[in-house]
Amino acid sequence: MSRVGYWDWDHNQFPVYQYTGGYPFYAKDKAGVDAGLPDDPTFLLGNYRATLFAHASGAYELVTGERGWARLNHAGHNKGWNQSSVRISEGENKMSARETSCYCLVGGDDLAQIIKKQSFGVGYACYQYTLAEHLDVTKLISAKPSMELHTGNPSFLIQVTLQNNGASPLTVQYSEEILSHYMMMNDQDAVIPERRVQYRNRVHVDQEQQIVKADISCEPLKLLFFPERTGESYTHDIAPPVLFIKAISSSEVVSGTAARKTDLGDLLCADFETTLNPGEQRTIQFIVGWNFDRAEESIQEQIEDMLTDSKSQFQGELTGAYAHLWRQALPCLEDESDPVLRCEMLWNAYTLEAMATYSQYFRETYIPQGTVYAYHLGENASNRDHLQHALPLMYTNPKLAKSSIRYAMMHSSTDGEIKRQNIGFGYSDPGVYMESDEQIYMFMAVAEYLRITGEYAFLDERVYYYPVENGRSETVINLLVKHFIYLRDVVGRGRHGLIKMLNSDWSDSFFHPYSPNIYSGFAQSHLNTAMALSVLPAFIRELKEYAALAGPTSILEDLIEQAGEYYDEIYAAYMADMEGRTFSPRCYLCEDDEPMLKFGMDTLCIEPQPFLLQVESFPLERKKQLYHEIKTRVLDMEKHGARTREVPLWGSGNAEDGGIWFSHQGPLIIGIASFDKAEAVKLLKKLSFHRFAENYPDYWLGHWTFADVLESSLFNREGLYKGWLKDPFQAFCAHAHAWLLYCYYKVCREADETRH
Incomplete structure (x- = not known):
């Protein structure tokens, strides 16, 4: 068994991770040096309106992405601050108490001595402590799932059960403190003198209602023009929420709320006191949440909603207060006979639902990449990622899948460009990238959505162009036409007939020492071309299905015809380029045929190969030969998946130049399944959390989530993730959860499912 922990099942038959790795980790x-893993392992709770990172130390981060990514209890780079303290007096009340002991349940030097068990499951985090006075303390944090699109309760119910296992009465005081410090992720790297805004609290304590609130406001520190309307895109959040903590009263517990000013900042506090006789147990409850509406009635409705649907706990095993609702929100996989697949696919489905985020600006719900982009930089990047994350939702939550596609579409300009990202409140900054593949990912996502759901009326819906506040809209089908024209005419093709790279395809930084100013005008991407060849036939088929149902129009007929011609042209060009080859090159940066600017000619680069395996008209024998090359050059020698390079191109052998990326593993599984389903399932299982724990039992990241990339055997940090930053960050990445769940449904279950 790994020292980190192990997977188990709770009594609702949901997967639960029993963490045993301690803190600090x-x-x-x-090589025997510090692995550089964050020392406070992280789990994720959430719904479409709220995110909570629950740490092994007992610390938690309150995170919102609704008006831009921000931490509400910010306490430094990628850290939140909270504290739970217990004060114990032996006796029936404080006046008769003989002695007092104090414990801090979050962090601290004595955490290892008092922590008994830590369980992280579907919608909950549970911490169990045993204190010296024979007092057991169980703290359960529960998140309520979003049951409808764009909705969700941005609150967390926290239940603390106190159990007196001693022979004497105990008077117990429990206090929960949270720091109110609103910080947008895209501001956290700026030193204080360079910050453009600050967020101030106006704190109000209502003892009658037992609630304390911090009304947060945004104030400029530099010369700024705030938008006149809160719905306009902007780099900062000018309409932040109210943060609150609400103590739930009980006849057997004295409770109240307070606010304290400290060097850290404003602390919001819920305080409780109760007396426990020997053998007696009692539960106290409080709610931590935030509200963008700010109205008293809205906050009260939010609190009542959390209490109405919660189930009483501590009657046996703990599974969170909303397990019955999570059962409705997640797919049923009871018929899956493989326990590892059943465990991990339920977990993947849960994680995607917990990561999904409603955007006030776009008024759509999507799944962010997470990791360093959203959870550190505050960037929603790139839209190709959001489109990939939509794929499994087409099986598990089609409404969310469609909203994710609409979200990406709303980054479109009127010429068919799809902007890479947004930051802050819907602001699409210029950035440095001119991406060449967003339209191809759009065709992939739309084709799969139509194929799986059969909802062709989606193509008649309207979506807004960016920026959405301008109110200009277009039908989905017309926007797809513009996307095709952009791919054909703006991205274009190079002298070999292959789709150009511009200054980036999937790889954000392939050019390395070569100036994109010089080469982007003619650099060609085999990856883009292979992906287009794998995607366009299915896209055209779904357009024909739509035409048969809705009736042909001239623009639709032209799109079908010209997309087919485009496919024929790039297929002929690709096959000519592949003549005499058993695997595809990676790209040509050259205008002519300079050998030094042709990459992946003699050593294999993984990027285009998975999509080439998916090309319907690529001969079967050549697919088998190509897969043999992949296995022997970049796959079989690795413990986890196929690395990007047989031999590094730039000498480092890490990340894009040799790492193992989930955005390649998923397409590779789908490609293999086109001719060998058993082999595809084998790779799917090789990529599991269980297999990672067998191969890397001492690395916690990889046991219940992954970053976007694992280092391969080419690098001395094999099995670890790319250290993009000097400071730790929350490495939850949707790629692994989305691609593996999508592959599971498409490869393992689709034959048993009825189309549409």
């Missing part, structure tokens, strides 16, 4: 890499 430390591991060494294969």
Whole structure:
């Protein structure tokens, strides 16, 4: 068994991870030096309106992405602050108490001595402590799922059960403190003198209602023009929420709320006191949440909603207060006979639902990449990622899948460009990238959505162009026409007939020492071309289905005809380029035929190969030969998946130049399944959390989530993630959860499902 922990099942038959790795966590890499893993392992709770990172130390981060990514209890780079304290007096009340002991349940030097068990399951985090006075303390944090699109309760119910296992009465005081410090992720790297805005609290304590609130406001520190309307895109959030903590009263518990000013900032507090006789147990409850409406009635409705649907706990095993609702929100996989697949696919489905985020600006719900983009930089990047994350939702939550596609579409300009990202409140900054593949990912997502759901009326819906506040809209089908024209005419093709790279395809930084100013005008991407060849036939088929139902129009007929001609042209060009080859090159940066600017000619680069395996007209024998090359050059020698490079191109052998990326593994599984389903399932299982734990038992990241990339055997940090930053960050990445769940449904279950 790994020292990190193990997977189990709770009594609702949901997967639960029993964490045993301790705090602070430390591991060494294969060279015997510090592995650089965050020392406070992280789990994620959430719904469409709220995110909570629950740490092994007991700390939690309150995070919102609704008006831009922000931490509400910010306490430094990628950290939140809260504290739970217990004060114990032996006796029936404080006046007769003989002695007093104090414990801090979050962090601290004595955490290892008092923590008994830590369980992280579907919608909950549970911490169990045993204190010296024979007092057991169980703290359960529960998140309520979003049951309808764009909705959700941005609150967390926290239940603390106190159990006196001693022979004497105990008077127990419990206090929960949270720091109110609103910080947008895209501001957290700026030193104080360079910050453009600050967020101030106006704190109000209502003892009668037992609630304390911090009304947060945004104030400029530099010369700024705030938008006149809160719905306009902007780099900062000018309409932040109210943060609150609400103590739930009980006849057996004295409770109240307070606010305290400290060097950290404003602390919001819920305080409780109760007396426990020997053998007696009692539960106290409070709610931590935030509200963008700010109205008293809205906050009260939010609190009542959390209490109305909660189920009483501590009657046996703990599974969170809303397990019955999570059962409705998640797919039923009871018929899956493989326990590892059943465990991990339920977990993947849960994680995607917990990561999904409603955007006030776009008024759509999507799944962010997470990790360093959303959870550190505050960027929703890139839209190709959001479109990939929509794929499994077409099976598990089609409404959310469609909203995710609409979200990406709303980054479109009137010429068919799809902007890479947004930051702050819907602001699409210029950035440095001119991406060449967003339209191809759009065709992939739309084709799969139509194929799986059969909802062709989607093509008649209207979506807004960016910026949405301008109110200009277009039908989905017309926007797809513009996307095709942009791909054909603006991205264009190079002298070999292959789709150009511009200054980036999937790889944000392939050019390395080569100036994109010089080469982007003619650099060609085999990856883009292979992906287009794998996507366009299915896209055209679904357009024909739509035409048969809705009736042909001239623009639709032209799109079908010209997309087919485009496919024929790039297929002929690709096959000519592949003549005499058993695997595809990666790209040509050259205008002519300079050998030094042709990459992946003699050593294999993984990027285009998975999509080439998916090309319907690529001969079967050549697919088998190509897969043999993949296996022997970049797959079989690796413990987890196929690495990007047989031999590094730039010398480092890490990340894009040799790492193992989930955005390649998923397409590879689908490609293999086109001719060998058993082999595809084998790779799917090789990529599991269980297999990772067998191969890397001392690295916590990989046991219940992954970053976007794992380092391969080419690098001394094999099995670890790319250290994009010097400071730790929350490495939850949707790629692994989305691609593996999508592959599971498409490869393992689709034959048993009825189309549409």
